[in-house]
Amino acid sequence: MKKGKLEENIIPWGGQMVTVQKKSIKNVYLKVLPPEGRILLSVPRGYSRQEIEEVLDSRREWLLSRQKLIKGKVIKPSKREYVTGEKIQVWGRACELVVREVPGKKARVVCQGDKVLLFMPGYATQEQRRQVLHEWYRYQLEKAVAREKAQLESLVGKKAAEWRFRDMHTRWGTCNVQARRIWLSIHLAKQPPEAFRYVAIHELTHLWEANHGPAFKARMDRYYPAWRVVRKNMNARADFE
Ligand SMILES: [Zn+2]
Known part of the structure; x- marks a missing residue:
């Protein structure tokens, strides 16, 4: 031909x-x-x-x-396996995960510079590594709330009765107005600190305004003028894995 x-x-x-x-x-x-x-x-x-x-x-x-x-x-990002060399986010910083098997019973996580060391007892499964890391993210968030809640609550002029943490995949936070209980997604600990503050202020503002109407937005503009930019950035880098 x-x-x-x-x-x-x-x-x-x-x-x-x-x-x-x-x-x-x-x-x-x-x-x-x-x-x-x-x-x-x-x-x-x-x-x-x-x-x-x-x-x-x-x-x-x-x-x-x-x-x-x-x-x-x-x-679609590749599915995380929680193995050495993987990149994970901690408070908006890219860190490298290092998994080490150590004798003993208790797993632990240590942040060292730009490395997150995951010490696992014996042969841990992928699911076990994921759980340990997620527990650590939860702990990070607990510490951030303990550190900053007084300041955030005085900024908004409302106090939550309770702050809780959950492995939420579709929302960063929720607020039960009646119980004055705020839930935060543990994945917030991957975001920069300003994203955590934005979500905390957003949920506290629900104690004034139940929905996201103009009154809600006016309060957000007052408490945290940069909230729109912060929200856009955090949603662009959202990682719920
Ligand atoms: Zn809301």
Whole structure:
């Protein structure tokens, strides 16, 4: 078969740009390329624009589902295994996890510069390492609340009856107004300290205003003028693993 020159065109299709290659081939080949999910279509030389669009239209569902899969794979962070060398966040700082097996019964976590040392007794499972690390994040948050709550409560002019901590994956905090009980996600301990303060102030402000209406926002603007920026940054770097 004579090879000849490759003819490549980029055509619009269904709101996106598709790369079409005309080649000396007999069959049609359709690919979705990582990382952005770009569509590459190879067709025999004689194919018209209409025939090209017919191919794309007939494979529309498959193409869109492939793109979704590929993009999802790229954006989704790799699942944490809690092994040496993994990067974890501590109060907004990137730290390296170092797992050491030591004799004894009790696991412990030590923060040393930009390393977080996880001492595990014997052969710990991934789930056990995760639990120990999450317990440590909870402890970090408890300490932060103990250290800062008097100041934050006097800023807002309300006191919580109780501060509690939970492995929450979809919210940073919640406030039970009746019981005056504030819950914070343990994953806040991965965020910079200002994010912790923003969430604590937000939940305390619920003791004035139950919903997020204009009165709530006006209070937030008064207590913590930078809250919008802090919220945007923390959601951009959210890590609930
Ligand atoms: Zn709220």
